[in-house]
Amino acid sequence: MNTRKYNIFSVLATGMVVLVLLSLSLFWLRFLVSVRRRALLPGGSLSLTLPLSPRSWGLTEKPDPNRPFPALVHGATGTAFDFLVSLGAPHYVWTWLPCLPGGAAQSPIYRWGEEPGGPLLYYDSSLGQIVYQATEVTRREDGTSTERHVAYYAGPEGIGSEPDPKHGRFRSLVVDPLCLNPQIVYDRVLRRFFAIRWRQQEQTVQAGPPLADDDPHQPVQIRVLAKCTPLVGASILPGRHVSGENAPRSIHWESYFLPSGRLLVLDASGRIDLLDQQKLEYVHSAGALPVPPGLFDSAGANRPEDFVAYDVKPFYLPGPRGDWERRDGGWAVASLSREGLGMHLSVFDPNGRPLAESETEITQYIALGRGGAPQGPISSTRAAYFTLPSAQVLTGAQFVLENLHPPLLLVLSYLAGPHMEATAGSRSLFLLPDSFIAMAARDAGSTLIDRIFLAVVLGFPAVFLAVWLAARMGRDARRMGLSKNTRLGWWIATVILGLPAYITYRLMRPRVTLVTCANCGVGRRPDQEKCHHCGSPWVVPELTPPAWRVLGEPEPAEENSLSREPQADSQVQ
Amino acid sequence: MWSLIEREIRDNIVNVAGLFIISAIMVGVFVCDYFWDLGGAAVSVPSLLLGLMLLGFAMLGASQMYGDRTNRISSLLSTLAATRNRIFLARILVGLVVVLVSLVPGIVGALASLRADWAPVELFRRPLAEISIMIVLTGWTCYGVGLLIGWSPNKAHRLVGLFLLLVLALSLVVVKGFGPEAMAILSLSLGATLVRTWHTFTSASL
Numbered sequence: 001m002n003t004r005k006y007n008i009f010s011v012l013a014t015g016m017v018v019l020v021l022l023s024l025s026l027f028w029l030r031f032l033v034s035v036r037r038r039a040l041l042p043g044g045s046l047s048l049t050l051p052l053s054p055r056s057w058g059l060t061e062k063p064d065p066n067r068p069f070p071a072l073v074h075g076a077t078g079t080a081f082d083f084l085v086s087l088g089a090p091h092y093v094w095t096w097l098p099c100l101p102g103g104a105a106q107s108p109i110y111r112w113g114e115e116p117g118g119p120l121l122y123y124d125s126s127l128g129q130i131v132y133q134a135t136e137v138t139r140r141e142d143g144t145s146t147e148r149h150v151a152y153y154a155g156p157e158g159i160g161s162e163p164d165p166k167h168g169r170f171r172s173l174v175v176d177p178l179c180l181n182p183q184i185v186y187d188r189v190l191r192r193f194f195a196i197r198w199r200q201q202e203q204t205v206q207a208g209p210p211l212a213d214d215d216p217h218q219p220v221q222i223r224v225l226a227k228c229t230p231l232v233g234a235s236i237l238p239g240r241h242v243s244g245e246n247a248p249r250s251i252h253w254e255s256y257f258l259p260s261g262r263l264l265v266l267d268a269s270g271r272i273d274l275l276d277q278q279k280l281e282y283v284h285s286a287g288a289l290p291v292p293p294g295l296f297d298s299a300g301a302n303r304p305e306d307f308v309a310y311d312v313k314p315f316y317l318p319g320p321r322g323d324w325e326r327r328d329g330g331w332a333v334a335s336l337s338r339e340g341l342g343m344h345l346s347v348f349d350p351n352g353r354p355l356a357e358s359e360t361e362i363t364q365y366i367a368l369g370r371g372g373a374p375q376g377p378i379s380s381t382r383a384a385y386f387t388l389p390s391a392q393v394l395t396g397a398q399f400v401l402e403n404l405h406p407p408l409l410l411v412l413s414y415l416a417g418p419h420m421e422a423t424a425g426s427r428s429l430f431l432l433p434d435s436f437i438a439m440a441a442r443d444a445g446s447t448l449i450d451r452i453f454l455a456v457v458l459g460f461p462a463v464f465l466a467v468w469l470a471a472r473m474g475r476d477a478r479r480m481g482l483s484k485n486t487r488l489g490w491w492i493a494t495v496i497l498g499l500p501a502y503i504t505y506r507l508m509r510p511r512v513t514l515v516t517c518a519n520c521g522v523g524r525r526p527d528q529e530k531c532h533h534c535g536s537p538w539v540v541p542e543l544t545p546p547a548w549r550v551l552g553e554p555e556p557a558e559e560n561s562l563s564r565e566p567q568a569d570s571q572v573q
Numbered sequence: 574m575w576s577l578i579e580r581e582i583r584d585n586i587v588n589v590a591g592l593f594i595i596s597a598i599m600v601g602v603f604v605c606d607y608f609w610d611l612g613g614a615a616v617s618v619p620s621l622l623l624g625l626m627l628l629g630f631a632m633l634g635a636s637q638m639y640g641d642r643t644n645r646i647s648s649l650l651s652t653l654a655a656t657r658n659r660i661f662l663a664r665i666l667v668g669l670v671v672v673l674v675s676l677v678p679g680i681v682g683a684l685a686s687l688r689a690d691w692a693p694v695e696l697f698r699r700p701l702a703e704i705s706i707m708i709v710l711t712g713w714t715c716y717g718v719g720l721l722i723g724w725s726p727n728k729a730h731r732l733v734g735l736f737l738l739l740v741l742a743l744s745l746v747v748v749k750g751f752g753p754e755a756m757a758i759l760s761l762s763l764g765a766t767l768v769r770t771w772h773t774f775t776s777a778s779l
Contacts (some may be wrong), residue, residue, distance in 0.1 A: 013768035017721075020762050027748060088750030096700045109696050122696050259743045427749060429758070 015504040019406075020189075022500050023429040026401055031426075033398050034434075035065045038340060040388045042362070046380060047076040048334075048345040049237075050356045057317070057329070057349060070253040070315060073356070075334035075345035077309075082230045083340060086308070086426035110175050119179070121198075127156040128169025130185070132198045152203060154196045156187065158535040167205075176222040176263070178256055182206070184263065184277065186219045208280025217282065218268035220304055222275075223256050225266040228423065232343060233303035234334040253315040257328040260350070262312060270302035272312065272333070274352070286352040290345035292337040293359050293379035295436075295443030300381040305421040310335040330355065336401035338422045338434060342381040362388070402435045403462040406497040410437055410459045418442045460500060469502040470494035479533035480510055481525045577655060577663035580608030584640060588633040595626050596675040607689050615686060615741055619679065623708070626679075627715045630672050631739055634719025635731065637664050638770070640722060647774075655691035657775045664765060668720070672712040680705045700751070707751045710759040714742050724773055 031372065038044065050073040084090060096107045110130075111121035119134040134152045140146070149445030152159055159282040171189035180196035181202075193208035211217055236253035256263070261284060265273045289302045289310055304310070310333065328350040335344050344359040347464040361377035364387055385395050402410070413431045417438025425434030432438060440446075440454040469490050477487045493501040514523030519536035528535055581591060599622045606615035641647050641664075650660055684701065688694045704716070722734045745762070749755035 009768055011771035013765035013772070016761055016765035017769060020745070020758065021738070021741055023747065024744055028744065087747055088752075088755065089747050092700070092750035092752060096697065344662075429745075429748060502674075 001436050002445050011508050015493075015508055016499060018503050018507070019497070020429070023405075023501070027429055028405055030401050033394050033401065034043075034081070034340075035080045036082065037265040037384050037391070037394045040384055040391055040394075041341070044079045045077045046341075046360045047074065048343060048360060049074050050332075050345055050347055050354070050358055052347065056347075056355045070236045070317065070329060073234065073332040073345065074237050075232065075311075075332070075338060075343055076232045077340070077343055078231045083426065085228065085230050086423045088427040089215055091423065091427065110177055111180070111247065116153065119180075121183075123173060124153075124163075124172065125173075127153065127155075127163050128171070129153045129163060129167060130170065130173075130183075130196065131163075131177075132180075132573075136200060138505045139212045146158065150200070152198060154198075154205055156190060156194060156207060159198075159205050165405050174219050174222055176224070178224050179564065182277070184222050184275070184280070186265075188218075191215075193275065195277070206280065216269070217273070219273075220268050221266040223263045223265075225272065225312035227304060227307060228309035228336075229311055231340065232311050232334050232336040234313040234332040234345065235313045236313065236315045236329075236332060238514060253317075253329065254313045255316055256314060258314055258530065259316055260328050262328070264312060264331060266304060266312070268303060270304060270306075271332070272348075272352070283351060286331065286350075286517075287333065287346070287348035287354065289335050290333060290344040290346045290357060292335050293342040293381050294337045294339065294439070295381050295385055296439050296443035298337070298442065299444045301442060301444065306338070308336045308338055308340050308422045335477055337381060338425070339381060339383045344378055348440070398434060399458075399461075402432060403459070403465065404499055405432065405462060406500060407459065407462045407466050408496045410435070410462050413438045414441045414455050425513060466495050466498040469498065473502055473505050476509065477505075477524065479514070480512075481528060482510075574659060574663060577660060578667055579669040581637070581663050584646070585633060585636055585667075588629065589667075589714055592626060592629045592633065592671060592675045595622050595629065596678055597629075599626075599679040600682045603679070603686040606686045616704055619683065620732070623679070626675055627743070629713060630675075630712050630716040630741070631719035633671065634668055634716045634721075635723035635735060636719075637668065638723030638774070639731070641774075642726070642777075656713055657770075661771055661774050664718060665720075668716045670715060672716050673709065676709055676712050680708060703751045703753075703756070706756060707746060707759070710756060710763065711743065711746055714759055714763045714766070715739060715746075717763050717770070718742055720770040721766050724770070724777075727729075 019269050052071055052073060081164070085094060093143045104396070108123040108125065109121070110123070111119050113119045113134075118140060121130065121132050123129075124131050131153055135147050135151050138146045138148070150161070152161055153163045153167065154169060155164075157166060157168035157384050158164070160167060169216045170185070170187050172187060174186040174188065176184040181199050182197045185194050185196065186192070189192065191213075192210040195204075195206040195208070197206075262274045263276050263277055263280075264286060265275045266289075267273060270289040272286045272288055274286045275281070275282050276412070289304065289307065289312075291300075292307075293296050298306075312331055312333050315329045316326040319327055325495070330332050330347060330349045333346045333348065336342070341359045344357065345359075347355045359371070360380040362383040363377045364383070383391070385391055409430050413433065413435055414437050416431055417433040417435070420428070420431070420433040420438075422433075425432070437455050438459045440451055440458060441452055446454070473494050474487060474491055477490060480554040482490075490501070490505050494505065510525070512525050512527055515526050516522070517524040517531040517534060517536065518539045519531060520534035522531075522533045524531040525532065599619050602611070602615060602618050602622075603612055611618075622702060645658055647657060651657065684705075685695070687701075718738045719735065722731055722738060723733065727733050742762070745759060746755065
């Protein structure tokens with residue numbers, strides 16, 4: 001049996017188990033620190049409010065006090081525990097359930113009625129077509145109604161009640177999850193928008209003009225532009241309250257169905273565009289996802305995957321002549337930073353021009369005798385890391401926990417961090433995209449040399465710990481009599497992998513009690529023939545043969561020569 | 574080999590029978606839900622039973638290794654021309670098959686119950702398959718944790734270690750979810766646990 005080969009397998013297996021268990025433990029400790037840090041924020045969450053007035057839109061009509069007008073744009077984040085939705089298991093369920101704003105990224109189901117006859121809208125990858133199933137109610141002249149179950153199949157070339165290859169195949173879809181008539185979809189491979197009308201009497205598929213090959217547009221969301229909405233939301237206040245002949249009811253200014261018939265499309269670059277629903281063509285740019293304040297400069301990081309959460313809410317304004325005459329008011333955009341500690345709120349007008357914006361800030365107070373004086377606002381992210389009560393303790397704890405990770409994984413976090421999706425940090429065991437070292441890699445305000453230098457400074461404790469552990473391991477391995485090659489292998493593994501490698505060594509080292517060598521006086525292993533320090537064999541006096549010998553015994557005499565006298569004496573040495 | 578497997582089942586009949594009984598209860602709950610729609614109880618009761626089963630898998634592994642160590646079963650079997658590798662293989666086969674046989678009926682029952690209550694089950698084929706595979710992998714991992722910790726001679730070490738390792742192993746599912754990445758990590762962890770246990774078992778003195 002090749003014991004060396006099997007021992008290597010065992011070492012690797014033990015190392016894997018140690019790495020996974022240690023990474024899990026560190027993950028939960030970091031998670032607790034992040035939850036505690038979010039709880040430091042006033043009220044445990046963030047909120048912003050922007051005032052609006054008709055003058056914001058250049059409207060000259062006098063405001064009618066009897067007619068409410070959207071006066072405030074409000075953005076708010078969830079509490080610290082809402083971030084549990086970012087963990088792996090809840091996130092997995094979230095991405096597969098349809099019709100959740102900002103969710104259902106992987107689900108091929110776009111609409112799902114919980115009742116047995118409810119509408120069901122999904123993409124059938126085997127057909128390459130969108131399937132709509134529902135129960136249609138037909139009313140007769142005599143007042144009765146009939147129900148029948150229907151199914152329609154829509155492809156880029158047409159729609160029918162049976163799957164037909166002539167209708168073509170959709171390849172890779174971005175779908176409007178809200179409106180069915182028409183339902184706007186974009187095919188990334190065909191590079192064009194389609195409007196599908198599912199209503200019984202007007203089933204059509206309208207194809208928009210194809211985008212040019214060099215067109216930079218890459219739609220990722222249509223109409224409902226949101227991500228992880230439990231974490232951040234925008235709303236327009238106050239809601240209208242209508243009373244009178246009809247029953248009292250509330251009307252909200254937010255509407256994904258703008259009076260102009262246009263709808264918002266989010267691009268992969270973070271730009272928000274307006275799409276003409278009739279022509280299926282881009283109208284113009286309508287703004288962009290704003291970059292919330294982070295610990296480092298995050299300018300330019302406004303792609304959808306750079307945000308933990310965002311919410312875009314279009315809203316309308318009342319018209320000048322009547323309550324029900326509406327016009328496009330614009331859209332409010334709330335975005336949440338990667339750490340979940342900074343929020344940015346912006347309002348754009350229907351032309352995409354920014355009307356107002358604000359970031360979350362916390363006012364610092366310096367102690368003056370009995371009271372305090374305001375020192376000036378700082379961003380909520382910096383306050384949560386450095387100035388709020390217990391913030392520095394939590395920051396130090398996070399720093400220590402990150403530096404207990406293997407140095408190799410910290411280096412990989414620096415390299416991969418900028419490219420990882422923002423919520424991945426809540427599910428990542430080995431790479432740390434939310435670590436300080438990954439934040440330094442994303443610092444847009446520094447040069448490459450500065451970023452590398454900062455990363456070296458931030459990762460130095462991890463490297464120091466790994467080298468120190470490697471030195472301890474080397475001393476112990478030399479004392480235990482491991483071969484030079486084995487010691488070198490463990491030393492390299494400990495320098496690269498740090499604490500997990502050291503723990504693995506402690507679990508796998510030979511468990512023998514050393515015995516004092518009679519020659520050199522240092523501990524030697526009893527299971528080895530020679531001392532691994534001085535090379536001396538075992539000294540066992542009772543096994544050592546005596547120095548004297550009896551040599552040359554005379555031959556025993558024959559019987560006939562019994563009379564012969566024996567020799568006087570034998571030779572003795 | 575069959576005699577080793579048979580002996581292994583006989584030595585741990587209490588654990589094995591207990592797991593099969595829990596599995597039967599879980600299937601019974603799903604059958605009742607299929608006919609009488611139990612509502613929320615169809616989710617809460619099987620979830621509780623699944624937790625008990627995962628704990629049972631860990632205890633099965635721990636009792637196999639602990640029983641071998643204290644009763645010196647391997648020493649006895651080694652005198653009967655059975656190598657330690659075969660003994661360990663038989664032990665692992667029994668454990669893995671018991672986990673599979675305990676979980677699969679419950680998973681099938683859950684899917685049947687979902688199908689009855691919930692029309693578009695076919696459209697969620699991929700997530701349901703991934704969740705089912707993850708449940709089986711989690712069961713095997715809990716069994717592996719039991720094997721790992723069962724060899725320890727210290728009772729306190731066994732109890733505390735089993736609890737901590739189980740909590741950590743289950744938290745892996747919470748952290749990583751049910752996707753291919755989680756499956757890969759869980760599979761590697763399971764393999765590493767089995768290799769480590771094998772090395773500990775085969776290198777220990779009889």
